[in-house]
Amino acid sequence: MTMATGGEATGMRGQGISVVALGTAQDGGIPQAGCQCPNCRRARRSWRHAARLPACLGLIDSGAGRAFLVDATPGLPEQLERLGGPGGGLAGLAGVLLTHAHIGHYTGLVHFGREVMGTRDLPVWCTPAMADFLRENAPWSQLVHLGNVDLRAEAVPGKPFSLTEHLALTAFPVPHRNEFADTVGYRIQGPTRHLLYVPDIDRWELWDRGPAAEVSQVDLAILDGTFYSADELRSRGRDPREVPHPPIVETMDRLQAAVESGAQVFFTHLNHTNPVLRRGSRERAAVEGRGFHVIEEGAVFIL
Numbered sequence: 001m002t003m004a005t006g007g008e009a010t011g012m013r014g015q016g017i018s019v020v021a022l023g024t025a026q027d028g029g030i031p032q033a034g035c036q037c038p039n040c041r042r043a044r045r046s047w048r049h050a051a052r053l054p055a056c057l058g059l060i061d062s063g064a065g066r067a068f069l070v071d072a073t074p075g076l077p078e079q080l081e082r083l084g085g086p087g088g089g090l091a092g093l094a095g096v097l098l099t100h101a102h103i104g105h106y107t108g109l110v111h112f113g114r115e116v117m118g119t120r121d122l123p124v125w126c127t128p129a130m131a132d133f134l135r136e137n138a139p140w141s142q143l144v145h146l147g148n149v150d151l152r153a154e155a156v157p158g159k160p161f162s163l164t165e166h167l168a169l170t171a172f173p174v175p176h177r178n179e180f181a182d183t184v185g186y187r188i189q190g191p192t193r194h195l196l197y198v199p200d201i202d203r204w205e206l207w208d209r210g211p212a213a214e215v216s217q218v219d220l221a222i223l224d225g226t227f228y229s230a231d232e233l234r235s236r237g238r239d240p241r242e243v244p245h246p247p248i249v250e251t252m253d254r255l256q257a258a259v260e261s262g263a264q265v266f267f268t269h270l271n272h273t274n275p276v277l278r279r280g281s282r283e284r285a286a287v288e289g290r291g292f293h294v295i296e297e298g299a300v301f302i303l
Helices: 038-045 076-084 102-110 128-136 140-147 213-214 230-234 248-260 284-290
Strands: 002-004 017-023 058-062 066-070 093-097 122-125 148-153 161-164 167-173 182-187 195-200 222-224 266-269 300-302
Touching: 017 076, 058 076, 058 161, 066 161, 076 102, 102 128, 102 140, 128 140, 128 148, 140 148, 213 222, 213 248, 213 300, 222 248, 248 266, 248 284
Parallel strands: 066 093, 093 122, 122 148, 195 222, 222 266
Antiparallel strands: 002 300, 017 058, 017 300, 058 066, 161 167, 167 182, 182 195
16 A cells, blocks of 8 residues: 655645545544643644644545545634645545534534535535434534535445545444434545545444454554543543543554554544654554554545
8 A cells, every 4th residue: 555644635645546634633633622731732832743633534536636525524624725625736625425423523514604615515425314414403404405515315334335436435334422413434445445434433342343354354444543541531530431432552452463464554533632642652652563553644545
């Protein structure tokens, strides 16, 4: 697999299908509003090098001149700039795919409304349950009523759908807090390679698919790395049962054999308190020492 890392996505697109990490943080980004933890203070001092946007992928078919977003985050304006929209060699944003209805993953849709971009019939792929939520609840329902977005409930688990001739996706159900709709991950298929994207999950043991089996079937996996360990939550007075993301240390244990067999696993959706954000930290060294990776914003993967 060809991969470029570092810098911004604009100007880094390869030929064929590129997947660009446009955001790698948990829903609130880094720095997070109102937080004075060491990572957030560092991000405020060095915005260019330490700040991160909420988790988001850009999918680019350079041959077709089309680009897509996986999730519409609160950082959508900057992520569109990184994607290389107007003046960036693309015909423009061709659509958005949603994973679920938590604030870091869909609230950026507001920018497509008449107060900002005023898009016309922008395709938004999602599950039927997510489409119902958007149609039935303001302010999202206004986007549908005014024709800013065209909801396409084609992200039916297990049923592949195509975005371009050379880019296809398959959604699959993911166990996660589903207060408003359901949650899916995506298997992204390019001409020669496959990528697994699961930015949010409650517990691996609740997922009937099994992470090791899924990772072994793709060339690259970008997975939920919200917290490094349960101690990270306990040190801030939080009960890990209230924030049920699988800690990185647990995920590494589950996937160690797959990585040793050649799988490439990157952690994303990093909480602002996560120590792996700091290069040179003991925790970052432990991740890299075991053959795993902490994804960097601007990383480009060629499929």
